[in-house]
Amino acid sequence: MELVEHLAELRTRLFRSLLYLAAGMVITYSFFPEFLTLLKHPIQPYIDRGDIKIVFTNLPEAFLLRLQVSFLSGLALASPFVIIEIWGFVAPALTPEERKPIFFLAPFSILLFLSGVGTAYASLPAAYKWMFSYVDDIGGAALFQNAQQYILLTVKILLAFGVAFQLPIVLLFLARVGVINADMMTRYWRHAVVLVSASAAILTPSNDPLTMLMMAIPMTGLYGLSIGLVRAFEPKPDGTRSLSFGTMLLVGLAPIGLLIAVGYWLWRMG
Numbered sequence: 317m318e319l320v321e322h323l324a325e326l327r328t329r330l331f332r333s334l335l336y337l338a339a340g341m342v343i344t345y346s347f348f349p350e351f352l353t354l355l356k357h358p359i360q361p362y363i364d365r366g367d368i369k370i371v372f373t374n375l376p377e378a379f380l381l382r383l384q385v386s387f388l389s390g391l392a393l394a395s396p397f398v399i400i401e402i403w404g405f406v407a408p409a410l411t412p413e414e415r416k417p418i419f420f421l422a423p424f425s426i427l428l429f430l431s432g433v434g435t436a437y438a439s440l441p442a443a444y445k446w447m448f449s450y451v452d453d454i455g456g457a458a459l460f461q462n463a464q465q466y467i468l469l470t471v472k473i474l475l476a477f478g479v480a481f482q483l484p485i486v487l488l489f490l491a492r493v494g495v496i497n498a499d500m501m502t503r504y505w506r507h508a509v510v511l512v513s514a515s516a517a518i519l520t521p522s523n524d525p526l527t528m529l530m531m532a533i534p535m536t537g538l539y540g541l542s543i544g545l546v547r548a549f550e551p552k553p554d555g556t557r558s559l560s561f562g563t564m565l566l567v568g569l570a571p572i573g574l575l576i577a578v579g580y581w582l583w584r585m586g
Contacts, residue, residue, distance in 0.1 A: 325405060326405060329401040329402070329404065329405050330401075332397075332401055333394075333397075333398045333401050336394035336397040336398055336401075337387075337390055337391060337394045337398070338390075339390075339394065340389070340390030340391065340392075340393035340394035341386045341387055341390035342390075343390065343393065344385075344386045344389040344390045344393060345382070345383075345386040345390075347389075348382050348385060348386060351385055351389050352385065352467075355385070355466075355467055355470050355471070356370075357441075358437075358440035358441045358443075358444045358470070359444050359448075359461075359466070362444075362448060362459075366458065367448070367451070367458055367459065368448075368458070368459045368461050369458060369459070369460050369461070370461055370463045370466070371460045371461065371462060371463065372462070372463055372464075373462060377463070377464060378463070380464070381463055381464050381467060384464070384467070384468070385467060388471055399422075421485060421488065424484075424485070425482060425485050428478075428481045428482055428484065428485065428538075429478040429479075429481060429482065430478075431481055432477035432478040432479070432480060432481030432482075432534075433474045433475075433477060433478045435477055435481070435530070435534055436473050436474045436476070436477035436478070436530075436531075437474060439477075439527065439530040439531075440470065440473065442526065442530070443473075443522065443524060443526050443527045443530065446524065446526045447522070447524060469521060469522060472521040473520070473521055473522060473527065476519045476520060476521055476531070477531060479519065480515065480516065480519050480531055480535055481534070481535070481538065483512075483535055483538045483539065483542065484538055484541060484542040484545055487501070487539075487542040487545075487546060488542065488545060488546060488549060491546040491549060491550070492549065496546070497546065497550060498543050498544075498546045498547035498550060501539075501542065501543045501546060502543055505539070505540075505543075508539050509536055509539075512532055512535045512536050512539060513528075513532045515535070516528045516529075516531040516532035516535060519531065
């Protein structure tokens with residue numbers, strides 16, 4: 317294809333992506349109360365007790381909040397279709413050998429992202445309880461929480477966990493291009509734990525130690541999982557690569573197992 321034809325196809329796919337986003341926003345706009353209930357759930361006990369009161373500081377803020385929530389949830393709803401458009405634009409430039417890892421790792425990446433978001437959502441009640449404990453130190457105090465600030469903080473935490481849980485994908489990519497291997501990852505695991513902890517501190521929007529710890533612990537587990545995955549993806553002595561059914565099953569079920577394990581741990585803590 318000529319450059320002009322590539323630009324025309326890119327314009328078409330961008331236009332379709334915007335249509336998917338607009339459709340997602342229209343759908344989620346109608347379900348705003350349900351989405352807001354989910355986002356308020358971590359602090360709902362304090363709202364019911366009157367310890368936290370959600371407030372707005374100006375008249376149009378409530379409408380703008382609804383638009384923001386609709387945009388974010390609509391983007392999440394439309395993301396599979398947007399990814400299909402991106403893949404349709406990029407795929408013709410790749411060889412069949414280059415496409416194989418993407419077909420295999422794309423579902424794994426989605427599961428990891430959902431596991432990260434689910435882990436964050438399960439962590440939020442404990443994290444907000446820890447933060448609110450400092451308000452309880454002042455007898456008779458009540459928290460007047462700006463609605464927009466709370467929603468954006470919650471969404472940022474959910475997205476940060478989803479991004480952090482992409483660690484195995486990053487390590488598998490580095491292993492495939494020859495930067496790291498399983499033996500190196502095993503030898504330098506202590507250094508990796510330090511880097512994971514530092515990354516959790518950077519990625520956590522709230523900057524509180526409890527949320528950082530709740531992110532760092534699963535990421536450390538994901539690093540251990542990545543060692544096994546990198547070893548499974550490494551070429552054999554004859555230079556061939558073949559994935560066993562056990563490896564494929566591990567890739568598919570590991571994020572779900574991790575989510576269940578972290579959820580159970582948080583449930584026992586609560």
